[in-house]
Amino acid sequence: MNTHVSILATCGLALGLAVPAAAQDVDRTDWPSSFTVGTASQGGTYFAYGSGWANLVADELGISGGAEVTGGPMQNMALVHTGDLAFGMTTLGPARESMEGSNPIAPGLEMTNACAMFPMYQTPFSVTALSSSGIESISDIPDGARIGFGPAGSTSDTYFPRMMDTLGVNYERRNGGWTDLGGQLQDGLLDVIAFAAGIPVPAVSQLEVQTDVNIIAYTEEEQQQLMDAFPVSEFEIPADTYSTLSEPARSVSMWNFAIASCDLPESFVKEVVGVVMSDNERMVNIHRAAQSTLAENAEKNTVLPWHPGAAAWFRENTDVEISDDMVFGG
16 A cells, blocks of 8 residues: 555634535534545546545535545555545545456456446546657667656556557556656656546646657547546547647547445435536636536446435436446445
8 A cells, every 4th residue: 555645624613714604514423523535646637636635525515635645546446445534535446456456456356346436537648758758659769778667556647558559659658656666757767657536637838848759649540549448438638728729539448436334324425416516617726637527427337326315316316327237335
């Protein structure tokens, strides 16, 4: 397990914040006194997005809560399954592998006590290099290139090396947090970073400010190869995502969902989902990737059981149809 750095925002009555009237009407006798959201490394979208919604929920519900740095989706599945964390964030590919007992953190353990809460956004798989490297396409990546794949066990580290193998790229595998890898790229210690993170990726935005970079698009053939081989879908990184882009960049993506321990009280999870899903503009102010944090995208979850509290909120407040067999305990 990685060493966790806890970023907690103590909120609620301790700071004199009023609890909204709607939340006051809910029986809180079985609620936890605090909560923590497992995110990923600093410099990545998970950390920025997760810290934002954790603090928003803590503020709105008047309890102590915040975000924690973790190894990302695989580790979040493990920590939420065991109950070490109340909430986390994962990608549907790692979620499926974890449920099937293929999580490298605990091989053979079927992690079935992590439930879906709400859709977050799509994670594009994108490649970035310094402009000075001359790397402008996947085929330009030289043999033996030093590629940073993100934190060990992350979605990027789980899938991107396999994707590079599929595309015929030979490489040296490097791991680390996104901010650290960005520094290594800038210092010439890496040739390429293979990012799997919601956009804009903070580390890429920071690189753009400091140096000239190439954000590398896939060819149509490369995109199709990846879609045929992995649980990803067609995606375009909009041109206005980064100042470097003059046109959309062809990519592939995988959906991310917030998860909760299936043992958490139904009323608690229902209120948390309500805070996040009831005001999308507020979420977009936290991170632009939340433009996809919409009720209609709940249907993208074909992997995780829904927490009963989350299912209740969607059924009562939206047109989303969640079948009983997709609800934990149903």
